[in-house]
Amino acid sequence: MNIIEKTYKWNGKLSNRKSTNRIILHHAESKSCTADDIHSWHLENGWAGIGYHFFVRKDGSIYRGRPEGVVGSHAKGSNSDSIGICFEGSYMTETMNQTQINAGRELVTYLKNKYGISKVQKHKDVCSTNCPGTNFPFNEIVNGTVATAPTPTPTPVAKPATSGKATGTYEVTASDLSVRTGPGTNYRRKRHDELTADGKKHDKDKDGCLERGTRVTVYEWKNGWARTPSGWLSGDYLRKV
Numbered sequence: 001m002n003i004i005e006k007t008y009k010w011n012g013k014l015s016n017r018k019s020t021n022r023i024i025l026h027h028a029e030s031k032s033c034t035a036d037d038i039h040s041w042h043l044e045n046g047w048a049g050i051g052y053h054f055f056v057r058k059d060g061s062i063y064r065g066r067p068e069g070v071v072g073s074h075a076k077g078s079n080s081d082s083i084g085i086c087f088e089g090s091y092m093t094e095t096m097n098q099t100q101i102n103a104g105r106e107l108v109t110y111l112k113n114k115y116g117i118s119k120v121q122k123h124k125d126v127c128s129t130n131c132p133g134t135n136f137p138f139n140e141i142v143n144g145t146v147a148t149a150p151t152p153t154p155t156p157v158a159k160p161a162t163s164g165k166a167t168g169t170y171e172v173t174a175s176d177l178s179v180r181t182g183p184g185t186n187y188r189r190k191r192h193d194e195l196t197a198d199g200k201k202h203d204k205d206k207d208g209c210l211e212r213g214t215r216v217t218v219y220e221w222k223n224g225w226a227r228t229p230s231g232w233l234s235g236d237y238l239r240k241v
């Protein structure tokens, strides 16, 4: 997590906070603003300067506000033992984007661990205000685990049970192609009388082999061998037509 450090000109002296028991969350009630904007607004209020300790922007960047160890000006009556975090945006009407939620969650988790605390409140839990807005994703920021970008589900590649070649009609390219009882030369060659009627027509010399140019229908491929009605043929001598 990266905290962007800022140098502010403070109007007056900041006092150290004696204890840190909780984190209080706010929205800026402004759709677009910077940490410097808030600093100047709070100076206009007559405060020492930006009253929050952290400011989380919509792009997920986290800015330092008031030094972490000093008393903030963000929740009247609750500043002496709390860290204030403000989120850019106006969450009575807007919806927070996931990048900002993730950054807020990371910051809250970091601070909880750092101070060994678990109490996180909304500004409206301690003051009469609607801050940080009814749309503020409090539970996602406070109770969720840090989400990472969703991993796209890989598109399953249909893996054919065959060698990957297409089934369909092929033509024999060898002068006399052996027909075997299985997919490989370790299977015996078929005899002429074991071929289909159509296969026999293309085995004029009756040696059990198919002539060049014979059209065969391939149902299945296995280890480079094609299963046809007559039997298994070596794919090396077949051409798709």
Ligand SMILES: [Zn+2]
Binding pocket: 025, 026, 027, 074, 123, 129, 131, 132
């Ligand atoms: Zn607030």
